[in-house]
Amino acid sequence: MASSSSAQLPWSAWHARLHHKLLANPDLLPAEASLLIAVSGGQDSMALLGLLIDLQRKHGWSLEVWHGDHNWHQQSATIATELKDWCEAHNLSFWSDQAKPGQTNNEATARHWRYEQLTLHTERLSSNNPNHPCRYVLTGHTSSDRAETLLLNLARGADLAGLSSMRQCRPISKDNPRKNVQLIRPLLGFSREDTAQICSELSLPIWLDPANSNPDFSRNRVRQEVLPVLESLHPGCSLRIAALAERLNHHHADQQAIAMLALNNLSKQNGLCRQDLAQLPITARTTLLAYWLKRSGAPSLPAVQLEQISQSIGPGKPPGSLHLAQGWKVQWQRNSVQLEHHD
Numbered sequence: 460m461a462s463s464s465s466a467q468l469p470w471s472a473w474h475a476r477l478h479h480k481l482l483a484n485p486d487l488l489p490a491e492a493s494l495l496i497a498v499s500g501g502q503d504s505m506a507l508l509g510l511l512i513d514l515q516r517k518h519g520w521s522l523e524v525w526h527g528d529h530n531w532h533q534q535s536a537t538i539a540t541e542l543k544d545w546c547e548a549h550n551l552s553f554w555s556d557q558a559k560p561g562q563t564n565n566e567a568t569a570r571h572w573r574y575e576q577l578t579l580h581t582e583r584l585s586s587n588n589p590n591h592p593c594r595y596v597l598t599g600h601t602s603s604d605r606a607e608t609l610l611l612n613l614a615r616g617a618d619l620a621g622l623s624s625m626r627q628c629r630p631i632s633k634d635n636p637r638k639n640v641q642l643i644r645p646l647l648g649f650s651r652e653d654t655a656q657i658c659s660e661l662s663l664p665i666w667l668d669p670a671n672s673n674p675d676f677s678r679n680r681v682r683q684e685v686l687p688v689l690e691s692l693h694p695g696c697s698l699r700i701a702a703l704a705e706r707l708n709h710h711h712a713d714q715q716a717i718a719m720l721a722l723n724n725l726s727k728q729n730g731l732c733r734q735d736l737a738q739l740p741i742t743a744r745t746t747l748l749a750y751w752l753k754r755s756g757a758p759s760l761p762a763v764q765l766e767q768i769s770q771s772i773g774p775g776k777p778p779g780s781l782h783l784a785q786g787w788k789v790q791w792q793r794n795s796v797q798l799e800h801h802d
């Protein structure tokens with residue numbers, strides 16, 4: 460455990476920055492809410508925890524801490540115990556779980572396991588206190604994480620949805636948004652340099668996780684090898700990349716809203732109006748078809764297939780049809796494009 464030595468500040472420019480951000484977004488972490496904070500013990504989640512402890516009185520939240528022990532190395536149980544002691548010394552309820560061997564063998568399965576465990580804890584907290592349900596899970600993701608994720612998604616190949624990564628707030632369960640638990644990332648406006656500074660100024664302990672330097676994890680290589688090169692070529696690029704992710708997020712949300720409006724206008728009794736669709740540029744037609752399939756509950760299609768349908772319903776093309784997976788079929792007549800589903 461590495462502890463910094465400067466005197467503790469009950470209020471600082473960091474507190475003010477987060478406080479004002481929360482005042483400007485009152486739905487993000489509403490006053491009096493019950494918050495479950497995911498704390499790895501690293502600098503980002505410790506900075507988040509430290510700031511929230513100090514802001515707690517102003518916002519009336521109740522705070523609980525959860526730590527996931529991935530069981531990746533020998534010190535992991537020690538980190539969990541020391542973090543528990545620190546939380547209890549700060550009057551915070553602390554919960555932790557240890558992954559079974561093989562349960563979290565890569566970044567994706569580890570994340571999935573953490574979010575499952577966190578959801579179970581919110582359910583338990585809510586059933587223990589139904590008048591004060593716990594609907595918010597908080598993580599310490601920063602603008603640096605956001606920049607890394609955008610670069611990784613870009614390299615893997617992503618569309619607008621994939622590039623507008625790391626929203627400030629999203630349902631924790633993508634498969635089941637009805638679970639009604641939100642994943643909130645209050646520190647997206649702070650960089651990793653900021654969280655290091657916050658930990659130092661607030662004398663917060665940091666537990667260094669050896670897994671963070673494991674080059675088998677692609678994120679670590681982007682963090683340690685790719686971004687330093689980009690930063691040396693174009694100083695400040697991480698912040699600009701993170702800002703782009705935020706703008707793409709807005710573009711994506713706007714695109715969704717505009718697509719829904721357009722689909723409502725194009726809808727007729729038996730599907731979509733083909734003549735109106737055919738007037739649009741092919742890329743706009745393809746985008747609308749993708750949203751239409753999604754809205755209708757049909758399986759999503761590979762981009763190539765979507766483009767094929769889009770071409771086929773263009774001006775002057777003959778009627779046709781295409782069978783999709785799971786009993787769905789798109790067919791286009793002279794005046795309409797329709798979707799059918801057979802069990």
Ligand SMILES: Nc1ncnc2c1ncn2[C@@H]1O[C@H](COP(=O)(O)OP(=O)(O)OP(=O)(O)O)[C@@H](O)[C@H]1O
Pocket residue numbers: 497498499500501502503504505525526527528529573597598599600604668671
């Ligand atoms: N083992 C864990 N237990 C609880 N929460 C975790 C754990 N690992 C990650 N998280 C949560 O997910 C966030 C992002 O995870 P990531 O692995 O990118 O974190 P990190 O860079 O190790 O961050 P930190 O500096 O907080 O450890 C963390 O800030 C934390 O809120």
